[in-house]
Amino acid sequence: GEDVEQSLFLSVREGDSSVINCTYTDSSSTYLYWYKQEPGAGLQLLTYIFSNMDMKQDQRLTVLLNKKDKHLSLRIADTQTGDSAIYFCAETLMDSSYKLIFGSGTRLLVRP
C-alpha cells in the first residue's frame, strides 16, 4: 500500500540550512507536496514539485526529487526562527479521488 515516511525531528541553528527528507512508495504520483503546520494551526501548502522535475527552487526553498529512489527533500536556506514548524511530505493517491497521503511530519526546531 501507499506509505510516506519522514524522520520525526530536526534541530538546526538559526542561519544554517535545514534539510528535511521523505520517502514515498507510489511511483505513479504526478505531484509531490510539502505542507507546513505552524503551532496551533492547520496545514498550509508550502511548495510542490511535478514528478518529471528533479529540482524546484522558490526563494529560500529547494525541493529535490529522486524518482529512482522515491526520495523527496526540502532544503530551507538561512533557516529562521519563524521556520520552526512541522513539515509534512505528501503524495497524490492516483485513483479517481486524488486524495493525499501524508507522511508523519518532521518537527523542525530552529535554535537562536
Next chain:
Amino acid sequence: IAGITQAPTSQILAAGRRMTLRCTQDMRHNAMYWYRQDLGLGLRLIHYSNTAGTTGKGEVPDGYSVSRANTDDFPLTLASAVPSQTSVYFCASSDSAREGFTEQFFGPGTRLTVL
C-alpha cells in the same frame, strides 16, 4: 472570506457521548476531508467526500460517520466516543484535481479529549 471554519475549537467529552464536529467552507470546493492528527502518526484520513451527496471511507473510518448534504458543510459525528478518539481533528477542502495537482486547504482544527 473565511476559508474553512471548524467548531468547536476544543471539547472535553465523556466516553459514550455522541459528538458532532462541524466544518464549513466558503470556497465552493467539490472535495472535503476529515483527518485526525496524533503525535508520531501524522495525518490520517477518516472520511472524505468528492462531491455533495457522496462520501467515502479513509484510512481510519471506524467509530466515525459523515454526511455531505450540500457543498459547504461536512460534519463528522462520533456516535459513541471512546478515549482512543482523543485527537486533533482537521477538516480540509480542495477543488477538483487538474492534471493530477490538488491543493488542500485546512481548517484550524478541533482538539477533542475523550475521558
